[in-house]
Amino acid sequence: MSAPTHLDLFSGAGLFSAGLVQAGFEPVLAVELGAEAVASYRRNVSRCAVHGSVADFRGAPKVDVVIAGPPCQGFSTLGRRDPTDVRNALGLLILPWVRAADPSLVVIENVPPFLRSPQWRELAAGLRELGYADVVTWELDALDFGVPQRRRRAFTVASRLGPVAQPAPTTATPRTASSALFAPGLDKADPMHVWPTPKGIAADRIALIPPLGDKRDLLRGHPHLCPPSWSKIADQATDVWGRIDPDKPSNTVRCNFQNPSKGRYLHPTENRTLSLREGARLQGVPDSWCFEGKPLPAARQIGNGVPIPMAHAVGESLRAALAGMGVTALAA
Numbered sequence: 001m002s003a004p005t006h007l008d009l010f011s012g013a014g015l016f017s018a019g020l021v022q023a024g025f026e027p028v029l030a031v032e033l034g035a036e037a038v039a040s041y042r043r044n045v046s047r048c049a050v051h052g053s054v055a056d057f058r059g060a061p062k063v064d065v066v067i068a069g070p071p072c073q074g075f076s077t078l079g080r081r082d083p084t085d086v087r088n089a090l091g092l093l094i095l096p097w098v099r100a101a102d103p104s105l106v107v108i109e110n111v112p113p114f115l116r117s118p119q120w121r122e123l124a125a126g127l128r129e130l131g132y133a134d135v136v137t138w139e140l141d142a143l144d145f146g147v148p149q150r151r152r153r154a155f156t157v158a159s160r161l162g163p164v165a166q167p168a169p170t171t172a173t174p175r176t177a178s179s180a181l182f183a184p185g186l187d188k189a190d191p192m193h194v195w196p197t198p199k200g201i202a203a204d205r206i207a208l209i210p211p212l213g214d215k216r217d218l219l220r221g222h223p224h225l226c227p228p229s230w231s232k233i234a235d236q237a238t239d240v241w242g243r244i245d246p247d248k249p250s251n252t253v254r255c256n257f258q259n260p261s262k263g264r265y266l267h268p269t270e271n272r273t274l275s276l277r278e279g280a281r282l283q284g285v286p287d288s289w290c291f292e293g294k295p296l297p298a299a300r301q302i303g304n305g306v307p308i309p310m311a312h313a314v315g316e317s318l319r320a321a322l323a324g325m326g327v328t329a330l331a332a
């Protein structure tokens with residue numbers, strides 16, 4: 001029996017694809033602009049990844065499912081939400097691929113504000129024109145799927161098979177950050193268990209931030225280490241220079257999770273940010289994975305990804321929809 005197949009556009013390092021592989025899918029083509037991300041995909045997921053732009057459409061293989069994760073910076077609540085950001089239109093580039101690949105299902109992952117954008121409306125209309133009568137959206141949180149991280153993501157599911165059942169949570173009790181950060185196996189010999197060594201004033205600040213603390217502790221107790229701008233926005237961006245609470249799921253792991261000025265990314269007890277391996281663990285990536293490239297591109301690949309257990313749950317829903325309609329010969 002052959003496995004159902006998928007095509008991954010804007011594939012990054014392949015976390016979304018890896019979840020589908022766990023659900024029994026076989027990736028046949030992944031297209032990604034970042035050379036390091038392509039190398040990571042080829043190393044950890046499948047040799048089918050190619051380096052190129054989704055804008056350069058040159059034909060596509062027939063598949064059961066197309067998945068896509070177009071860049072979300074233009075829509076993110078953290079970005080400037082610039083409606084003229086050219087990245088906002090990238091999602092529309094998937095339409096020629098869908099037309100050629102002729103899948104039964106299409107799934108596009110992005111941040112929830114994408115669903116309220118004109119680009120989403122245009123994309124949904126384009127998918128309906130291609131024959132996908134059912135275009136529904138799911139807003140899922142990774143912590144409902146065994147990921148030790150709060151991460152809300154929007155999935156747009158276009159179907160020619162009738163409605164696809166939204167994945168039900170796989171856990172009632174969210175995993176804590178400590179289940180990833182204090183689990184055995186973190187090894188100095190692991191090339192991914194690395195973090196930027198804090199220097200100068202950054203090192204001084206980090207050393208003074210108590211467990212669960214953040215920049216407000218510095219403002220209260222050590223104002224000489226704080227720039228004047230911090231007092232002006234004291235009650236905003238309270239998570240920056242924050243230590244992760246080990247007893248709760250972590251905040252959303254973003255591309256800059258090794259920069260303490262960008263969020264609550266300090267280790268709960270050690271005077272440093274997270275290592276690449278720890279960030280990957282919070283994304284549900286197995287320790288057997290290695291990300292290619294220097295630390296900055298590697299962190300970007302990690303922070304960009306769909307947490308693998310959440311992607312797995314999405315994949316199970318897709319597979320059930322395909323099996324229900326007998327569209328493909330599913331592996332036992």
Ligand SMILES: C[S@@+](CC[C@H](N)C(=O)[O-])C[C@H]1O[C@@H](n2cnc3c(N)ncnc32)[C@H](O)[C@@H]1O
Binds near residue numbers: 033068306
């Ligand atoms: C949100 S990430 C995708 C993450 C991926 N779904 C995963 O789970 O690992 C978006 C990716 O789109 C890539 N990208 C941006 N513009 C592109 C283009 N024109 N063609 C192909 N990939 C592009 C970026 O390099 C980035 O890796």
